[in-house]
Amino acid sequence: MRMYEYRGKKNVCGKRVREYRQQQKITQTELAARLQTCNVVLDQKAVSRIELELRVVADYELWALAKVLKVDMADLLEIDLLEE
DSSP, X not given: OOOOOBTTBSOSSHHHHHHHHHHTXXXXXXXXXXXXXXXXXXXXXXXXXHHTTOSOOOHHHXXXXXXXXXXXXXXXXXXXXXXX
């Protein structure tokens, strides 16, 4: 059985992606452009859907998000959510 949602969410990193992006004062469009430097082609709409937890995030996308936001991948995951 394929599982595309966990507790009604398609990813567990969206909230943290938004927090780190806003802390760094960059727009969703700017984040999408930075991701493209890592060969991850996402547009502003895809970034928005990730942040709203409406889009699945591939492992390579998580890596690129962490790289461009300058955080560890684990920082993007809501570990406390996973441990409940």
